[in-house]
Amino acid sequence: MSRDKQHRIYIIGAGIAGTAIAREIMDKGIFGTVAAFLDDDAAKIGKKILGTPVLGPIDDVLPVLGNKQEDEALIAMPGAQRSVLKNIYFSLKSVGFRRIRILPTVSQILDGDAHLIQTKEVDPVDILPREPVTLNLSEALAYLRGKRVLITGAGGSIGSELARQLLSGGVQRLYLFGHGENSIYETERELRLLQKEGVGEKAAIVPVIGELQDRDFMRYILKKLKADVVFHCAAHKHVPLMEENPVEAIKNNVFGTKNIVDAAHEAGTERFVLVSTDKAVEPVSVYGCSKRIAEEIVLSSSGSSCAYMVVRFGNVLGSRGSILPLFKKQILTGGPVTITSKNASRFFMTIPEAASLILKAGGVTEKGALFVLEMGEPIRIVDLAEQLIRFYGFVPYEDIKIEYIGLRPGEKEEEKLIASNECFESTPYPGILKVARMGSSALDITSLLDRLYPVCFPVEGKYELFRNRDFLKSVLTEYFEHYRVFSNNFGG
Numbered sequence: 001m002s003r004d005k006q007h008r009i010y011i012i013g014a015g016i017a018g019t020a021i022a023r024e025i026m027d028k029g030i031f032g033t034v035a036a037f038l039d040d041d042a043a044k045i046g047k048k049i050l051g052t053p054v055l056g057p058i059d060d061v062l063p064v065l066g067n068k069q070e071d072e073a074l075i076a077m078p079g080a081q082r083s084v085l086k087n088i089y090f091s092l093k094s095v096g097f098r099r100i101r102i103l104p105t106v107s108q109i110l111d112g113d114a115h116l117i118q119t120k121e122v123d124p125v126d127i128l129p130r131e132p133v134t135l136n137l138s139e140a141l142a143y144l145r146g147k148r149v150l151i152t153g154a155g156g157s158i159g160s161e162l163a164r165q166l167l168s169g170g171v172q173r174l175y176l177f178g179h180g181e182n183s184i185y186e187t188e189r190e191l192r193l194l195q196k197e198g199v200g201e202k203a204a205i206v207p208v209i210g211e212l213q214d215r216d217f218m219r220y221i222l223k224k225l226k227a228d229v230v231f232h233c234a235a236h237k238h239v240p241l242m243e244e245n246p247v248e249a250i251k252n253n254v255f256g257t258k259n260i261v262d263a264a265h266e267a268g269t270e271r272f273v274l275v276s277t278d279k280a281v282e283p284v285s286v287y288g289c290s291k292r293i294a295e296e297i298v299l300s301s302s303g304s305s306c307a308y309m310v311v312r313f314g315n316v317l318g319s320r321g322s323i324l325p326l327f328k329k330q331i332l333t334g335g336p337v338t339i340t341s342k343n344a345s346r347f348f349m350t351i352p353e354a355a356s357l358i359l360k361a362g363g364v365t366e367k368g369a370l371f372v373l374e375m376g377e378p379i380r381i382v383d384l385a386e387q388l389i390r391f392y393g394f395v396p397y398e399d400i401k402i403e404y405i406g407l408r409p410g411e412k413e414e415e416k417l418i419a420s421n422e423c424f425e426s427t428p429y430p431g432i433l434k435v436a437r438m439g440s441s442a443l444d445i446t447s448l449l450d451r452l453y454p455v456c457f458p459v460e461g462k463y464e465l466f467r468n469r470d471f472l473k474s475v476l477t478e479y480f481e482h483y484r485v486f487s488n489n490f491g492g
Helices: 016-028 058-064 082-094 157-166 181-196 215-225 239-244 246-267 286-299 323-332 351-362 381-391 445-456 469-479 481-489
Strands: 008-012 033-038 052-055 072-075 099-102 148-152 173-178 204-209 229-232 271-277 307-313 315-317 337-339 348-350 369-373 402-404 422-425 432-437
Touching (some): 008 016, 058 082, 072 082, 082 099, 148 215, 157 181, 157 351, 181 204, 204 215, 229 246, 239 286, 246 271, 246 286, 246 469, 271 286, 286 307, 286 469, 307 351, 315 351, 323 337, 337 381, 348 351, 351 369, 351 432, 381 402, 445 469
Parallel strands (some): 008 033, 008 072, 033 052, 072 099, 148 229, 173 204, 229 271, 271 307, 315 348
Antiparallel strands (some): 369 432, 422 432
């Protein structure tokens, strides 16, 4: 934000969150001057809050404001529907505002406790049509109060968002685990800055650099940290890339998961939550197979004292590996936007929504449960591309072309949240469904791991199998019918 004290800021939304932001701007006195609140509530229009007038209705007053190219608009309506935010954003753009910021969704704002540092530039994710599930985050995090919580993959999109929300959960210690020092450093730095600015409660933040594939280290570190709860988010996730590096996908996603599951059991961890994916459902890719095996590792461990569970969901909007950053780059360089298939569709939800529901599901008392987050209806990728092109002020097909490049190895046109031998069961928790299996999962996890192990690690007498990707794929085709069919069709 600007440090010009004469910089004028219009706050859209004269509620609790907007008032909190205005008070902080006034107290700090370095970011500018709150020129006015804008609101559609007739009961507020004409009054003053903190000595600042409330103007409205919003669409009526926007055209008559001052130098909108130099002034800033800050949308402070964390509970508003996406359609409302979308209309406000495009109204601000249409009258000339170039600086527009927004507060995050209600899931990240506890009891109106909004802070200036939480504001950010408006992103397409903030105004896309999907309405996120909202829940009382204070209640959802109650089971974590006073606990030591470890997040693997804490530098990733989901892991870092879990960490942000856990700042408000009253945890005693928050362990940020990952093998990428830069991403863990960035997450730790952001969390400490959030704490400094008054976000959340006091919690000790401990970065831990380590490798899931190192079994001895995982046993050592889990015992040393004495984590009560583990959220296992770390995984290699890029589908085509894992098709090119199948051994590494299995080594990391399967045996890395096995290492931390076993280590958590030995260390006396109370709860273990695996973050999974819809690509584990009737998988056709090495990545999908690896996550399906990881699910079974966790679910088959439910007989121990630790409450193991799996939370499965689809794509998240705006993650580093998602299509939105790619589309943005393609649009801002003049296109074309590339899509695999005209009929391709995916389940989507926002990163904050997914993280909130993962945290909520982690508090369910049932052991060995497989949960699926309610994703709504799947969204066609081409529809998403068209909306994004319009967001950046262009006309689809005229200004920015859309090209279809065909499905890549390991990709489906459509994803499913449950397999043909699974069904949904309702739960008392909004946005969370339980998955029940009909009959056996038909996955002999012990035998499968025994066969995969010498591919990933040198074993005396089986050196010919080490890093043998052909053997690896042949094993996967035996255990996963859909992978076998898909692999044959692609000539794999």
